[in-house]
Amino acid sequence: xxxxxxxxxxxxxxxxxxxxxxxxxxxxxxxxxxxxxxxxxxxxxxxxxxxxxxxxxxxxxxxxxxxxxxxxxxxxxxxxxxxxxxxxxxxxxxxxxxxxxxxxxxxxxxxxxxxxxxxxxxxxxxxxxxxxxxxxxxxxxxxxxxxxxxxxxxxxxxxxxxxxxxxxxxxxxxxxxxxxxxxxxxxxxxxxxxxxxxxxxxxxxxxxxxxxxxxxxxxxxxxxxxxxxxxxxxxxxxxxxxxxxxxxxxxxxxxxxxxxxxxxxxxxxxxxxxxxxxxxxxxxxxxxxxxxxxxxxxxxxxxxxxxxxxxxxxxxxxxxxxxxxxx
Numbered sequence: 120x121x122x123x124x125x126x127x128x129x130x131x132x133x134x135x136x137x138x139x140x141x142x143x144x145x146x147x148x149x150x151x152x153x154x155x156x157x158x159x160x161x162x163x164x165x166x167x168x169x170x171x172x173x174x175x176x177x178x179x180x181x182x183x184x185x186x187x188x189x190x191x192x193x194x195x196x197x198x199x200x201x202x203x204x205x206x207x208x209x210x211x212x213x214x215x216x217x218x219x220x221x222x223x224x225x226x227x228x229x230x231x232x233x234x235x236x237x238x239x240x241x242x243x244x245x246x247x248x249x250x251x252x253x254x255x256x257x258x259x260x261x262x263x264x265x266x267x268x269x270x271x272x273x274x275x276x277x278x279x280x281x282x283x284x285x286x287x288x289x290x291x292x293x294x295x296x297x298x299x300x301x302x303x304x305x306x307x308x309x310x311x312x313x314x315x316x317x318x319x320x321x322x323x324x325x326x327x328x329x330x331x332x333x334x335x336x337x338x339x340x341x342x343x344x345x346x347x348x349x350x351x352x353x354x355x356x357x358x359x360x361x362x363x364x365x366x367x368x369x370x371x372x373x374x375x376x377x378x379x380x381x382x383x384x385x386x387x388x389x390x391x392x393x394x395x396x397x398x399x400x401x402x403x404x405x406x407x408x409x410x411x412x413x414x415x416x417x418x419x420x421x422x423x424x425x426x427x428x429x430x431x432x433x434x435x436x437x438x439x440x441x442x443x444x445x446x
Contacts, residue, residue: 121172121210126162135164135174136351141197142229143349143356145176148326149193153178155322156315158191163214165196165207173198173207179219186430188221191248194229194356204228205236212238212421222430223422229354229392232414244418245431250395251417254405258384258391265380265409273373273407280374286340287378290333296324298342299335299361306361323347323358332386334378336371344371346379348391355383357394376408 126132129147136145143149150160158178165173175196180189196211198204208226215224226238227249256265266274290296300317307314324331332348332355343366347359362371383391396402396412406412420427 121206122166123163123210123214124166126164126174132162132174132176135171136176136197139171139174139197139199140353141174141351142194142354143327143330143351144193145174145195145197146327146330146349146351147176148328148330149349150176150178151326152319152322155326156319157181161215161219163211165210167202171199172202173204175207175211177211177215177219177224179221182221182430185426186222187424187426188219189430190215190219190221190224192224192226192228194227194249196226196228203236204230204234205238208236208238208241208419208421212240216421216423220423222424222427223420226416226419226421228416228419230416232416234416238419238421240421241419242422244420246434247418249415249418251415252396253413253415254393254396254409254411255413256380256391256393256409257389258380259389268410270407270410273404276370276373277377280370280377283369283374285371285374285378286337287334287375288337289382290324290335290345295335295342296321296333299333299345299347302342302345302363302366303359303361305363320359332379332382334375334382336366336375338365338369338371341365343369344375346372346375348379348383350383350386350388352387354390354392355379355388356392372404 126135132147154160158180161177161179163175163177164171173196175192178191178193182188196207198207212224225244290299300320303314324333327349330350332350334346335342336344344362345360348355349358380391393405396405
């Protein structure tokens with residue numbers, strides 16, 4: 120019988136996630152970002168006797184009326200290598216059913232789709248947050264191997280980008296962060312997608328700390344593009360990216376991606392998740408960086424309440440109203 124206890128120390132939690140080679144979205148800082156913007160973070164350690172077999176950072180969102188709450192485990196739980204994943208998910212789900220209640224819990228693990236562990240009572244989520252189809256680069260490969268696996272056009276653009284004297288630095292100052300946010304606002308307006316208020320991204324940068332890898336590209340001293348990654352000891356995952364017209368014309372995104380590969384590798388990261396294949400232009404760009412795609416388990420719901428179906432039917436309409444209000 121697996122047991123669960125709460126971890127309330129940031130250093131203890133992060134040490135646990137890193138020891139189990141967990142995804143950066145399971146680190147304390149990501150939970151703190153969400154806790155400042157409408158969620159609550161619960162950190163659960165799973166034991167088999169005295170032995171720790173896994174952990175899960177559960178984000179809890181209060182819902183109106185009879186719905187109560189929704190629990191979400193982004194890119195988790197984290198399970199010790201060699202342990203069965205299904206029982207860890209079951210223990211987390213049962214704890215949340217008993218202690219948090221609400222309509223249910225959504226797991227979005229960082230596991231391959233062919234994983235044969237099943238989650239008791241699990242059903243495919245009708246409203247996933249992360250995409251199951253993605254591209255994960257193996258950074259243990261050398262440059263020649265990575266280049267050889269790229270599409271011909273991507274390989275050409277990467278090599279071409281290295282002939283230019285790019286000024287690419289990690290963001291360390293408030294002024295540089297302001298430049299990044301200005302680029303992101305410009306990108307969202309041009310491409311027609313919604314973004315959070317600036318305060319959200321400032322919290323991401325502050326709370327992730329050393330686990331935030333934010334690269335800013337300049338051309339003749341002027342910021343033109345950025346790429347933002349969250350990184351644990353083993354895994355990096357793209358969070359955000361953007362550019363202005365000058366950055367697009369210069370194809371700065373190729374130079375940034377190649378720099379990101381080297382920056383992560385220098386940190387010891389071996390998996391670089393480009394975080395979902397969504398949207399024709401973005402997906403085409405991402406797919407060019409390797410000759411394969413990766414299918415993860417996807418979003419799995421464990422319903423707790425008779426109101427589960429009603430909530431998920433109402434959610435798309437609620438999101439549409441919110442988008443209209445923001446516009």
